[in-house]
Amino acid sequence: MTVSQYFSGLFKGIASLIKGLTVTWKELWTPKITQQYPENRATLVISDRFRAELVMPHDENNEHACTACGICQMNCPNGTIKVISKTVETEDGKKKKILDEYHYDQGMCTFCNLCVITCPSDAIKFENTFENAVFTRGKLDLRLNREGSKMREKKKPEPKPAPTAATAEAPKAETPAPKPAAAEVKPVAEAPEVKTAPAVEEPKAPEVKNDTETKE
C-alpha cells in the first residue's frame, strides 16, 4: 500500500460514509410509513379479493344457495370443509338431500380459493374480514350456514350473487367493526365445539371424489 493509496482510501471511505449519512438524514424527514392499526380501521382499505374468511351468504329470508353437493369439501386440499347433509322428504314425496351443517375450520384453511372456484351454485365466497384472532382453536371451527336457514329454491334463474352480496355487505357499511354479524354467528359457531368436532370419521377425499365424478 503506497502512501497515496492510504490517503485516497481514507478520504474516499470518509466520502462514502458521508454520502450514506445524507441518505438517512433525508429519510429522517420523509413521511413515516407505519400503518396505525387499529386506529386507522375506518380508513383501512383491504382489497375486495383479499381472502380472510369463508362465508356463506344468506339472503333476507335466511336462505343460502348451498345444495350440499360436497364439491368444495372434495376439492379442499387439506380437509378444511366438512359438509354434513341430511335427507328429507319433500311435499311431493321425493327424497332430497339438503344441507344440515356446513363446517369450516379456519385454522386449517390455506385460502387457496379452490372451494369457491369449484362451487357450482356460488354458495360460498371469501370475505376480506381479516380480524379473525380468537383465544382457542375450537372457535376457528365455524359453522357457515345459519340456524334455521334453508336452501333458496331456484324457481326462476335470477342473478344469484347480486342479492346475497347486497345483504352481506349491508350491515358492514353501517359499522366499521369488521365482524358485524358476530353476535349471530358466535353461538352457532360454538355449537360444533360442544359436539363431536374431530371425532367424526372424515370420509376419505378420493372416495367422495369418485362419487361426484359419476354425478357429473
Add this chain to the structure above:
Amino acid sequence: MEKIKDLILRTVPEAVFEEKKQLTVSVEPNKLHLLAETLYGNAELPFDYLVMMVGMDWGDTLGVIYLLSSSKDVSKEVVLKTATADRVNPLLYSVTDIWETAHLNEREVYGLLGIRFINNPDMRRFFLNSDWKGFPLRKDYDPDSALNPVSVESKEIVDVAPRIMETPQGLKEEKVNIFEEDDYIINIGPQHPSMHGVMHFRTALDGEIVKKIDIHSGYIHRGIEKLSESLAYPQILHFTDRLDYLSANINRHALCMCVEKAAEIEISERAQYIRVITDELNRIQSHLLAWAAMCNDLGSTTAFIYGFREREMILDIFEKTSGGRLIINYNVVGGVMFDIYDNFQKDVKAFIPVMREALKEYHRLFSGNVIALGRMRKIGMMSKEDAITYGVSGASGRASGWSCDIRKHVPYSIYDKVDFKEIIRDECDSYARYMVRLDEIEESLKIIEQLIDNIPAGEHLVKTKPIIKLPEGSYFQRVETGRGDFGVFIESRGDKTPYRIKFRSPSMVLVSAMPLICKGEKLADLIGIGGSMDYVIPDIDR
C-alpha cells in the same frame, strides 16, 4: 443431440433410449458412473450441470433419475435413469465425485427412499433423523405415527457419518467423524436471527475463522412431495407457493406450465402477459427482500426497513390482484385465477419510477459504503467451476460469470418476446451477488415496462376439464425464480394425481455451496455470505 446419443451408445452399448422429447436413457447401475463421466467430459457440450436428481420408487424397482444439462447451453437436457431391484438394501453408485451437488441430493434420496450410494463420503440421511423408521417416499411406506413418535427428549447430534466405500476388496462400510476431536463447534441455527429460517449449520471455528460447516436441515420439512402424490393437480398448486415463498408466483407458474404442457392446455395470450408481469414483480420483491436481509445481516438495520418499504408497494399490488400478499395464489391451470383489477396498470406504472429512485438511494446508502464494500469484496469467492458443479444457478451463479438465466436460454411463456439483459458479473464474490440482484431489479422493471401497456384483451382463464388427468409419462419444467433454476418433475401414470412429483430447489444448492465458500472466512462473513446467497429454507425443506 444425435451426437450425444452416439456418444452414449459408444460408451454404454446396451443403454435403452425412450421415445421422448428429451433424450432419455436407462442404464444399469454399474454403468451409470461411466456414462455420467463420459457426458461430463464431453468436450463439445459438457454435461457438467446436474439440474435435478429424482429418487424414484417404480414399484418393483427403486432408482434415480438424473436430469443433466450443460453449463454452456442450459437448454440442452439429457435424462439418465437407473434402477435397482433390491428393495431391502438398495445400492447405487454415487456421482458426487463428478457433480458436487449430487452429495446432498444423494443424502436426500437416502433419507426419503432408502437408496444408499457407494462412494458418497457422507451417507447420513438428509432431512430425517438417523433413527427414522421407514422411507417416506416409498410407495409401501407406513405413515403410522406410532412408528415415529414425536420425541420430547432432546436428541444428541451425532457427528459421525456412515458411508460405503468401494475398495479393491469389495464394498466396505465404515464410519467417519465429521469434525476433529478438539474442534470448537458452534451451532448457527436452527434458531438463529440470520439463518433466514430454520437451517442449522454446525460450524467448526478456529478463533473467528470458519473451519468447516456441517449442514443439518429438515426442521420444517413438510413432505410436500409425498402429500402431492395423493392430491389432484389443482390442489397441489397451493403447495408451490409455500416452497420458496418469496418466489411464490414463479414456482406456481412452473407447475402450471408443466401441467398445461402435459395436458396440452393452450393458455391465452392475456394470461401469459399477466403471468410474466406478476412473475417479474415477484422477482423484484424477492430481490428487494434479499437486499434488505443482506444489509441486515451485515448490520445495517435501516437499509432493511427501506427495502421493506418499497416491497410493500408490490405486495399491495398483489393483494389487489390476487387477494394474497406473500402467498399470492394466483396462477391456476389454464391461466390466472382473477383478471387484473382496473387500476393494475396504473399502480404498476406508478411503482416503476419509485423503484428506480429507491435503487439509487440503495446504492448511495449501501453499495458504495466503505464498510459494506469491505464486507463484500473478495468475500465468499465462488469460481464459475464451483458454481456449475454445485449447480448454483440464479443470481448467485451469474455473479460467478455463469450465464444460466432460464428466461434467456430456455425461454418459457413470453420471455422470448421481451427484451432484457442477462446480468453477468465475474467478480465471483459477495459484492457481485449483491450487485446482480440490484441490477436485475432494473431489468425486471424494463420487462414490466414493455408488457404493461400491451396486455392483450381476451380470456384470463381458459376452461379446463373439472378433473385434470395427465397422460402417462414424465414431464419437466424449469423456470427462473428469484433464487435460480427451479424445476418441476412430474411422473404421471394417467391418473388425476401424480405418481411422483419433485421440485428442484434452487436454495438447496445455494446452501450446499456454503461450506465451500465460507471455509477460511470469518464468522461474521459466514452470515454476510449467507445473505448474499439468499436462500429460503422452506424451499429446501419441501
Add this chain to the structure above:
Amino acid sequence: MLLEISHPAELYHLTNWLDTILQENLPEWGALLVKFVLIGVALLSAYAVIALLLIYGERKITAFFQCRYGPNRVGKWGIIQSVADMIKILIKEIIYIDNVDKFLFYAAPFFVIVASMLTFGAIPFGRGLQAVDFDNGIFYVLAVSSISIIGVLLAGWASNNKYSMIGAMRSGAQFVSYELSAALALMTVVVLSGTMNLSTIVAQQEYVYNWNIVRGHIPAIIAFVLYLISGHAETNRGPFDLPEAESELTAGYHTEYSGLQFGFFYLAEYLNMFIIASIATTVFLGGWQPIQIGVEGFDQIMNYIPSFVWFFGKAFFLVFLSLWVRWTFPRLRIDQLLNLEWKYMLPINMVNLVVMVIVVVYGFYIK
C-alpha cells in the same frame, strides 16, 4: 471576566442552601454523611432518569431514521414506554443457569454498571454540579471506565455459551484498542489546556472562541472526531457492535442474562453512550458553559438558560450524532475494526498529538 453575570436558575443555589443548612444544624461529620447520601441518591436517580430518556430518545430517533413512528402506544407519543420497559425488566425473573461459574456470572453485570457509575460521578453537569472533582479528572475517567471491560469479559467467560465467549473476546480486543485512541485524543486536549482537572478545563472555555475545539483549531477538531469514533467504539454500538452483533452472535456476551442483570448491561450501554458524549462536551465543547461570544447583552440572555441545560443540550446533540451514525452504517468485521484502529486512527492520533504540541509550543492556537 467582563462583568459579574447573574445565574438566576442555577442548581448551585439549591446545593449551597442545603450545604449551609446542614453545616448549621449538624456536626461536621454528620453534615458530610448526609451530603454523601444525598449526592449518591441524586446521582443514582439522575443515572436512571437519563437512561430512560436515552432509551426513549434512541427508539424514537431510530424509528424516524427508518420511516417509522417508534413507540407511540404507552402514553402520549409513547413517552412512558421506557418506564414501562423498566418496570418490566425489574419484575422479570432472573433465570438461573446451570453449568455456569455462578460467582463470576452474577458479578459481571456489577462491574459494568459500577464502572459506568464511577465515571458518571466525575462529570461536571453544570455550574457547581460535580460530585467528584480530581486534579487528574481525565485520567480518572479513563481509568474507571475501563473497569467495565472486566465485566464484559467475565460475562462472556462465565456464561458457558460459545456465542457469549466470542462476543466477549471481540469486546476485549475492541476495548483495548480503542481505549488507546480515546486516551490519546483526550491527551491532545490536555496538552492544549495544560490541566487534567475537568472543572478547570470547563472554566477555561468561557467564550465560544475559548472552546477547545475552536482554540485548538485543526488538531483539536481531528482529536474531537477521533474521540467520538473511539468513544463510540468503546460503547459497543453500531457500526462497532461486534461484541453483541445481533445477526451473528444473537446478543453476544449478554446472551444468557435475563431480568435485572440484563438490565444492568442495557443501562450501562446507554449511559456509556451518554458519558462519552458528556466527556466530549466537557473537553471539547465548553462543557456547561453557555454560548457566550463576548457581547454583553447576548451573553446575559444566554446565561439565563441554566448551565445544566446547556450541558445536556450539547451532550444530547452528540448522542444524536452517534445515533445517526449507528443507524446508517453496516457493522465492521473484527479485522476491519482493528485495522481502522491500528492502521488509521492510532497513527493519525499520534501525529495529531505531535501537531498539537507544536501548536501549543509555538502558540499557534487562538488566544
